[in-house]
Amino acid sequence: MKIDIMGVLFDNVTMDEAVSRGAELIKEHAGAYCVTPNAEIAWEAMHDESFRSIVNGSDLVLPDGAGVVMGAKILNRPLKQKVAGIEFADHMAAHLAKNQGRLYLLGSKPGVAELAGEKLCRKYPGLVICGTADGYFSEEKPVIEKINAAKPDVLFVCLGAPKQEKFMASHRKELDVGLMIGLGGSLDGFAGNVKRAPKWMIRCNLEWLYRLMKEPKRLGRMMRLPKFIRACKKQHRLEVKNG
Numbered sequence: 001m002k003i004d005i006m007g008v009l010f011d012n013v014t015m016d017e018a019v020s021r022g023a024e025l026i027k028e029h030a031g032a033y034c035v036t037p038n039a040e041i042a043w044e045a046m047h048d049e050s051f052r053s054i055v056n057g058s059d060l061v062l063p064d065g066a067g068v069v070m071g072a073k074i075l076n077r078p079l080k081q082k083v084a085g086i087e088f089a090d091h092m093a094a095h096l097a098k099n100q101g102r103l104y105l106l107g108s109k110p111g112v113a114e115l116a117g118e119k120l121c122r123k124y125p126g127l128v129i130c131g132t133a134d135g136y137f138s139e140e141k142p143v144i145e146k147i148n149a150a151k152p153d154v155l156f157v158c159l160g161a162p163k164q165e166k167f168m169a170s171h172r173k174e175l176d177v178g179l180m181i182g183l184g185g186s187l188d189g190f191a192g193n194v195k196r197a198p199k200w201m202i203r204c205n206l207e208w209l210y211r212l213m214k215e216p217k218r219l220g221r222m223m224r225l226p227k228f229i230r231a232c233k234k235q236h237r238l239e240v241k242n243g
């Protein structure tokens, strides 16, 4: 079931349900794509119609941040839980390892995808990394050819938003893959270059504060989070008024 949060249609799923849906999409092998918007990206989608239709046109829209879950609660359309993109990706890697599936890693600076692949294989023996490429390319055609030659079941697309969403939506027909997942900076996370917040901070919905402390230049982008929450409150007041 979809839940409309400020025009972004999120799938109301638990992590287990998201993984089951991901597994189905891999089986269908029809170039499906999954997006993982946090509140900043949802704010972007609210204000950019063409980006919003790319997000809403995807096969799986997962609520990546506490901000989205909070917005859903304010709007009185609660989501079952936060489904963080990097955790979903980790579960999909485990699923592939169990099923002799093939994973291709695209994005981040040169060397990061290879390192992320090594760490994932160490964590999930049996996982096949069928190819890697960095995310700083000028032409897309050779990148697509390289991916198709590797025949992946799953493609992690880590180019940052909105570049990764546009890449997945515009090439889904040419790409011979089961499922693409847009994952922002997750390869940096898997490679160990960027640490996730301590567990207690994730539990207290403070992951955004940890990221801000590590990368103060994100402040401008992060200001979209309180703006998003304010917009949800305003929308809720309007919906109550209009019955």
Ligand code: UDP
Residues within 6 Å of the ligand: 107, 108, 109, 134, 135, 136, 158, 159, 160, 161, 163, 183, 184, 185, 186, 187, 188
């Ligand atoms: N990136 C890339 N190609 C580009 C721009 C960005 O591969 O042209 C990568 C960048 O190296 C980083 C990721 O995309 O690994 C974006 O990370 P960020 O944390 O900004 O993404 P978020 O998860 O916040 O969307």
